[in-house]
Amino acid sequence: MSPNALEAIQLSKSYNVDSRQITVLDRVSLTVPIGSFVVIEGKSGSGKSTLLSLLSGLDKPDSGKIRLCGTDITDLSEDELAPFRNRTIGYVFQSFHLVPSLTAFENIAFPAELNRDPQAAVKAKELLHRVDLSKRMNNFPHQLSGGEKQRIAICRALINSPQIIFADEPTGNLDSANGEIIMQLLLELRQELMTTLVLATHSREISSKADAIARLVDGRIATSSEKVNL
Numbered sequence: 001m002s003p004n005a006l007e008a009i010q011l012s013k014s015y016n017v018d019s020r021q022i023t024v025l026d027r028v029s030l031t032v033p034i035g036s037f038v039v040i041e042g043k044s045g046s047g048k049s050t051l052l053s054l055l056s057g058l059d060k061p062d063s064g065k066i067r068l069c070g071t072d073i074t075d076l077s078e079d080e081l082a083p084f085r086n087r088t089i090g091y092v093f094q095s096f097h098l099v100p101s102l103t104a105f106e107n108i109a110f111p112a113e114l115n116r117d118p119q120a121a122v123k124a125k126e127l128l129h130r131v132d133l134s135k136r137m138n139n140f141p142h143q144l145s146g147g148e149k150q151r152i153a154i155c156r157a158l159i160n161s162p163q164i165i166f167a168d169e170p171t172g173n174l175d176s177a178n179g180e181i182i183m184q185l186l187l188e189l190r191q192e193l194m195t196t197l198v199l200a201t202h203s204r205e206i207s208s209k210a211d212a213i214a215r216l217v218d219g220r221i222a223t224s225s226e227k228v229n230l
């Protein structure tokens with residue numbers, strides 16, 4: 001088995017804006033060892049979200065290859081990708097992306113129910129307890145604070161015991177105190193579940209906790225830390 005949770009080779013992605021082509025990612029390669037915590041760093045607009053969406057199979061590169069948890073996802077159809085993503089990855093968004101019409105409990109349980117997991121409800125309750133939000137289980141997202149919403153979103157990302165978690169500026173919409181709580185929680189849960197974590201941020205403080213840092217500048221990975229070989 002490959003020792004890597006993720007291998008991305010020469011990914012390129014351009015967008016057409018006003019009939020002009022903007023190259024956001026230019027032959028980006030990245031390797032993430034199983035169990036590691038890798039940060040993708042870069043200024044706003046540097047392509048962090050675009051890269052995460054390619055690495056996680058939410059969007060397709062124009063060229064390049066992606067091997068995610070042992071599967072080459074480059075040429076999978078959306079019908080093949082959706083269940084693969086649901087089983088294999090957890091995704092935490094900056095703006096939470098909870099389903100407004102579902103309660104906190106239902107939001108967390110939903111990915112496990114899609115998997116027809118008979119333990120969905122039990123696992124959702126355990127996770128609610130773990131993040132100290134059992135009392136909020138029947139609240140809807142609009143009744144929760146930003147920090148509470150992100151804790152629920154993290155539970156949802158973890159309910160299927162993913163092999164890899166992607167987090168796109170998960171503290172970006174929170175004040176610094178709540179941001180710190182969320183980062184602490186993500187790092188603790190990652191260790192408890194021994195999951196790989198790929199996190200986009202422009203916070204140097206968060207990057208300092210990573211095993212490796214890949215820095216995006218002008219569509220390329222400009223520097224990467226030497227703690228692991230990226």
Ligand SMILES: Nc1ncnc2c1ncn2[C@@H]1O[C@H](COP(=O)(O)OP(=O)(O)O)[C@@H](O)[C@H]1O
Pocket residue numbers: 015016017024042043044045046047048049050051
């Ligand atoms: N769907 C899209 N259509 C056109 N341009 C896009 C699209 N998504 C992102 N971009 C552009 O790509 C660049 C990188 O965006 P993004 O990946 O969101 O950067 P970051 O997450 O680092 O802030 C920006 O210039 C952004 O405007």
Ligand SMILES: [Mg+2]
Pocket residue numbers: 048049050168169
């Ligand atoms: Mg972004």
